[in-house]
Amino acid sequence: MISKAFKATILSSIILFASCKEEPKTEDKSMTENILLQEWTGPYQGVPAFDKMNVADVKEAVEKGMELQLQEIDAIANNTEAPTFENTIVAMESAGKTLDRVFTYYGILSSNMSSPEFREIQAELAPKLSDFRSKISQNEKLFQRIKAVYESSQNNPLEPQEQRVVDLTYKQFEMNGANLDAEKKKRYAEINKELSTLYTKFSNNVLHDEENYVTYLTKDQLGGLSDGFIKSAAKIASDKGKDGMYAITNTRSSMDPFLTYSTERNLRKQVWGNYYSRGDNGDEYDNNKIIAEILRLRKERVGLMGYDNYAEWRLQDRMAKNPENAMDLMLKVWPAATARVKEEVADMQAVADELGDNITIEPWDYRYYAEKVRKKKYDLDSDEVKQYLQLDKLTEAMFFVAGEIFNYKFTPVEEGSVPVFHEDVKVWEVTDKDSGKHIGLWYLDPYARQGKRSGAWATTYRSSTTFEGQTNVLASNNSNFVKPAPGEAVLVSWDDATTFFHEFGHALHFFAADVKYPTLQGGVRDYTEFQSQLLERWLSTDKVINQFLVHYKTGEPIPAKLVEKIKKAATFNQGFGTTEYLASALIDMKLHLADPTDINIDEFERKTLDELGMPKELPMRHRTPHFGHVFSGEGYATAYYGYMWADVLTSDASEAFSEAPDGFYDKGVSEKLVKYLFAPRNAMDPAKAYRLFRGRDAKIDALMRDRGFPVPKN
Numbered sequence: 001m002i003s004k005a006f007k008a009t010i011l012s013s014i015i016l017f018a019s020c021k022e023e024p025k026t027e028d029k030s031m032t033e034n035i036l037l038q039e040w041t042g043p044y045q046g047v048p049a050f051d052k053m054n055v056a057d058v059k060e061a062v063e064k065g066m067e068l069q070l071q072e073i074d075a076i077a078n079n080t081e082a083p084t085f086e087n088t089i090v091a092m093e094s095a096g097k098t099l100d101r102v103f104t105y106y107g108i109l110s111s112n113m114s115s116p117e118f119r120e121i122q123a124e125l126a127p128k129l130s131d132f133r134s135k136i137s138q139n140e141k142l143f144q145r146i147k148a149v150y151e152s153s154q155n156n157p158l159e160p161q162e163q164r165v166v167d168l169t170y171k172q173f174e175m176n177g178a179n180l181d182a183e184k185k186k187r188y189a190e191i192n193k194e195l196s197t198l199y200t201k202f203s204n205n206v207l208h209d210e211e212n213y214v215t216y217l218t219k220d221q222l223g224g225l226s227d228g229f230i231k232s233a234a235k236i237a238s239d240k241g242k243d244g245m246y247a248i249t250n251t252r253s254s255m256d257p258f259l260t261y262s263t264e265r266n267l268r269k270q271v272w273g274n275y276y277s278r279g280d281n282g283d284e285y286d287n288n289k290i291i292a293e294i295l296r297l298r299k300e301r302v303g304l305m306g307y308d309n310y311a312e313w314r315l316q317d318r319m320a321k322n323p324e325n326a327m328d329l330m331l332k333v334w335p336a337a338t339a340r341v342k343e344e345v346a347d348m349q350a351v352a353d354e355l356g357d358n359i360t361i362e363p364w365d366y367r368y369y370a371e372k373v374r375k376k377k378y379d380l381d382s383d384e385v386k387q388y389l390q391l392d393k394l395t396e397a398m399f400f401v402a403g404e405i406f407n408y409k410f411t412p413v414e415e416g417s418v419p420v421f422h423e424d425v426k427v428w429e430v431t432d433k434d435s436g437k438h439i440g441l442w443y444l445d446p447y448a449r450q451g452k453r454s455g456a457w458a459t460t461y462r463s464s465t466t467f468e469g470q471t472n473v474l475a476s477n478n479s480n481f482v483k484p485a486p487g488e489a490v491l492v493s494w495d496d497a498t499t500f501f502h503e504f505g506h507a508l509h510f511f512a513a514d515v516k517y518p519t520l521q522g523g524v525r526d527y528t529e530f531q532s533q534l535l536e537r538w539l540s541t542d543k544v545i546n547q548f549l550v551h552y553k554t555g556e557p558i559p560a561k562l563v564e565k566i567k568k569a570a571t572f573n574q575g576f577g578t579t580e581y582l583a584s585a586l587i588d589m590k591l592h593l594a595d596p597t598d599i600n601i602d603e604f605e606r607k608t609l610d611e612l613g614m615p616k617e618l619p620m621r622h623r624t625p626h627f628g629h630v631f632s633g634e635g636y637a638t639a640y641y642g643y644m645w646a647d648v649l650t651s652d653a654s655e656a657f658s659e660a661p662d663g664f665y666d667k668g669v670s671e672k673l674v675k676y677l678f679a680p681r682n683a684m685d686p687a688k689a690y691r692l693f694r695g696r697d698a699k700i701d702a703l704m705r706d707r708g709f710p711v712p713k714n
């Protein structure tokens with residue numbers, strides 16, 4: 001997942017990475033005392049003062065930041081000179097720097113270090129932020145100036161990057177209701193305000209259920225679990241005041257290995273139930289009614305602008321262009337995926353029968369028996385593979401790939417020279433391997449902790465732009481690896497290693513950016529996962545395997561036979577993976593195409609899955625009541641399909657490498673990759689950028705081959 005867009009979601013899609021040039025010289029006490037408002041100081045063009053941030057400063061800082069940005073926006077809107085690109089568009093690109101800085105801290109306090117205290121402030125600020133966004137998106141004078149610049153540029157086109165900022169800015173305002181009359185604008189703003197509160201409630205409910213459903217095991221309930229897992233479960237339990245017990249927390253990183261290995265079927269059922277019931281427990285933290293309300297408000301809002309449904313409105317500036325194209329892709333892959341599930345279930349049932357387990361495969365059995373099939377069919381033991389996947393070595397492997405493809409060098413900064421928000425966070429300086437030119441800093445926050453959201457994500461604290469001089473990039477990767485007991489290596493699964501590379505791909509996409517204006521940093525949702533998904537492919541290249549996948553005790557490289565097995569098993573369980581994902585993506589789209597008037601979410605989910613022919617042996621990857629991508633904001637609403645859209649590009653681009661003389665390290669293809677697919681970000685239309693890279697549009701065939709599905713004719 002990517003959260004560079006964190007600021008974008010908060011500051012609305014209107015002004016991505018808004019920032020402001022001059023610090024007003026004011027005597028205001030908050031400006032001198034509130035650390036969150038202050039200019040970043042220290043090395044590397046200034047870095048966030050994470051060591052000094054304080055939850056108590058958040059409210060004042062956000063309010064002050066909004067006030068300053070509105071002053072800047074007003075100054076632009078009320079300019080008496082005729083609107084020009086410089087005095088309108090560039091001025092807007094330059095506005096909001098203070099708030100931008102505040103949101104770097106806000107992002108950490110919300111995603112990495114959340115607390116009940118912060119969540120209260122967050123809930124209080126949500127409607128205020130919504131008001132703030134509306135004040136910008138509905139500023140009539142401002143919009144008229146943007147419109148004037150846009151219209152004049154239609155006759156006298158600007159330089160490509162300038163023109164693209166104008167087009168994107170105009171489109172954003174138009175899509176956010178700038179052309180509405182006063183009465184409709186008022187309702188539009190009201191709706192957004194209500195939505196912002198609902199989004200915050202939604203995510204806080206999920207977080208509540210993640211923190212409050214812990215399964216404690218006793219010593220005789222540890223069957224099948226690995227030593228490493230048991231040790232960390234014991235530590236988590238003792239941290240929670242339950243010495244002598246073992247805690248399975250309600251997060252993916254705890255649930256997934258437990259369901260894969262535990263021999264205790266009843267406990268598997270319980271852990272599974274807790275996880276897939278998040279937000280769906282019929283109590284005060286239940287999200288079903290909130291979701292229905294969100295859907296109604298979204299539909300009403302786009303209706304004000306004359307759209308039939310949210311999906312149609314949302315997809316117009318995406319690569320897919322409309323819901324039909326997105327549905328078309330998903331439904332092409334769906335039958336192959338569910339057919340594969342049938343085969344997988346049959347294989348698993350056979351294993352269960354052989355073992356005399358006397359069960360019928362249920363959803364809480366899928367991972368457990370899949371692992372047994374994996375061992376049997378591919379003789380591949382995930383635990384054996386793990387012994388060659390050390391977090392530190394994987395980090396070195398990523399640096400190696402970045403060196404080969406991007407010509408980057410990563411050097412740890414001197415301990416203490418760059419402030420961090422937790423002792424686990426480490427920082428590296430990124431430079432050009434040959435010239436030594438400074439590019440930025442990479443922050444890594446690897447471990448799970450209380451108050452940290454689950455999953456993995458990438459974000460930026462500062463992005464590269466040149467319109468006010470070259471800025472460096474401060475990018476971070478965040479994961480939820482279980483922190484090892486002191487002295488133990490962090491061993492991760494193949495999937496987690498892949499995700500680690502994925503998020504690093506987002507970071508490289510930030511570092512490689514060569515754009516002039518902040519707006520051009522913005523991601524196109526169904527394109528922005530492509531670069532990171534592509535980077536996953538380097539994990540299984542020979543150079544990485546031979547140098548970095550070494551045994552954590554002996555230092556021996558991973559045996560060629562085991563690698564062979566991993567590669568052979570690559571399409572294993574694709575029925576499960578593709579189906580659980582597509583079920584979520586299809587529900588996301590269908591929820592937003594449906595009439596939400598009297599929608600019952602629980603029933604809708606069940607009925608729609610039935611109609612689609614969802615196999616009963618597995619759940620959606622994210623069930624609706626905790627589908628944060630879609631309901632904790634608008635980042636991935638009707639956009640979850642985007643991972644697969646991007647994966648079509650990924651598979652297709654990956655074949656460009658595998659067909660090249662030097663494979664994944666081919667200089668020619670790498671150069672084109674950086675030049676067309678990483679550096680431009682949104683400064684170029686993605687479809688055009690892809691064509692420049694590949695010489696044609698992407699085809700679905702490579703994706704089907706990668707997943708071991710039959711390639712459809714034509």
Ligand SMILES: [Zn+2]
Pocket residue numbers: 001002502503506529532
């Ligand atoms: Zn991602």
